[in-house]
Amino acid sequence: MRRVAIIGTGQTRHARCRDDASQPELVREAAAAALADAELRPADIDAVLLSNMELFEGRAFPELWAGEGAFACGKPCMKVATGGTSGTSACIAAFHQVASGLFDTALVVGFEKHSEGHTQTGMALTDPFWDRAVASGALGNFALSISEYMTERGVTERQAALVAVKARTNAARNPHAHLKSPEVTVEEVLASRMLAHPVRLFDMCPQSDGACAMVVASEECARRACSRPAWVKATATRHEQPYLGDIDRRLCAMRTLRDASRAVYAAAGIIDPLAELDVAEIYEPVTYAELAWYEALGFCEDGGAGRLIEDGVTSMDGALPVNPSGGVLSTNPVGASGVIRVAEAALQIHGRGGARQVDGARLALATGYGVYAWADAVVLGAEP
Amino acid sequence: MSERIAVKHTMDLAWRYASGEAMERFCADLSDRRIEALRCGGCGRRYLPPRPFCGNCRLRMTERVPVRDVGTLVAWTVVHTPILDGRTGEPRPAPYGMGLIRLDGADTTLNHYLAEADPARLRVGSRVRAVWRPALRGAMDDILHFEVLS
């Protein structure tokens, strides 16, 4: 397998509604930004990978309509679909395509326009015999698992609110982010509307319109085209049983993410992730999930996540800044959200993070979350 | 930018889904108020609702074991912003309780509605009992919801 690096990233402005652009125009906005960042032309790209949630926009074959916006005409182009992990999975697929020697360059584009479809209905189309009669949706699904997690680990609503404050204040330094609140307080989070106990409005990710793209290149191409490539050091993806009730201790165990992170740490030679990682971009659709992920990712012992957020360890000036971008809690065009995690991690290695840059970031983790059914983990480094 | 044009439309999507043998038997049993789980010959885990195979062991399951209609609340929430019912497209009146319930005799948990919607009265570990529809139809919603036993 050849060495692979990310040499350019690009994002649109993310917002509740981007009706100024059609889906292909939105895709092109991100794709063109990534090419400009990599200083490449469309003709320099060998293959295109897309990520988008089928049915969320009420349009079949999203890859058919959006491909031309990703400069895919006349090139190999396909969509990768693994639920919420689709974006990270598309990145991993591109890494594999270039690592294998099949292609020298690949462009990954993830996009979603939640404003154009009905996400809830799309999510309700589950097993008609069982789940559809008692469907809880994404929100109820999280909320159920959270009560179990809080009971076992003693996490509090206030600790979760600290995650929301961190996300929205970080987002204020990210020009692309959807929800930005530099002044938001824990009290405001705790006073926000209850959606599904204990999840409040400010605990939950938004539904955004937006796209994100990146250019993936072989070692030879990366060294020629990029002064500071973000090298792909390790990737892992894990699938799980599909039914919520078949999985033991859901957020507490989080077997998929736990296994995927241990696999990438081993492959990248990471023994103590909290000490060795410089920055992490993790897929946290709800505040409580970020706390659970700290434990699953080995940033702390099980039961230690509340202290980690209280002590500011994962803040911008902490030992391991988590989600300098503001995370999924601030920006969530689902098909793009996983691509954004990897692109933001790459941006940190590139040293192009602007106001959200973590000084001297050389080792970064990005993760994806596709309900309990999938988890992806990617480690990027300044050295191959 | 000048005027923005958007097309609005409602798509009617017809679907048809075959249950497979395990779910067919489960539904037929419900109309007799009988619940059975399938037990994995590899790990011994008792799956409810029954699945045709154990994803962990990658084995087909055939051994049936009895399950009671009382169990333990493993997780709960009270939903204030309902999602649309996937059968009708209509929202369920809120607030309503939902729980993950481990029925006595099963190892996996069921997600289902709770009769209780007051957070102060819901606790992980509470004992719950199925409330059945008076006229059973052989479908999952023959169990209307679960009530908390005092």
Add this chain to the structure above:
Amino acid sequence: MIREGSIHIPFTYAAGRAASRFLVVLRDEGRILGSPCPACRRVLCPARSFCPRCGEETGEPVVVDPAGTVVSFTETAAGVFGLVRPDGADTAMLHRLLPAGAKWTIGARVRARLLPERTGSITDIEGFEPLEATEDHA
């Protein structure tokens, strides 16, 4: 055991920059816009913001002719559908050929028939009808 049902999914599709302008001009002026590609020099119709073949952003839209040529067609239970290349454009657009009972051939000359009351939709063009018929009307 089989279960059947249906579900209703509401959706919106934003036409975006180029298609919005195309639809507004069609509605307000009854004219059809195409987009010139600076790289391959083709005029793409209906108008769009970038050339799918070259990846370049297109230039200021140009008015193409309501008259054009049938590139291909098919007869279906719902009517006759054709790909029509308007004069002044290099691509063909899919639309109805009117009337359905006419004898159609590839290469037939046609002209867009517009609705008198237009809403900003591609169906503001009712379809394309034989050029001779429109000249007879004129």
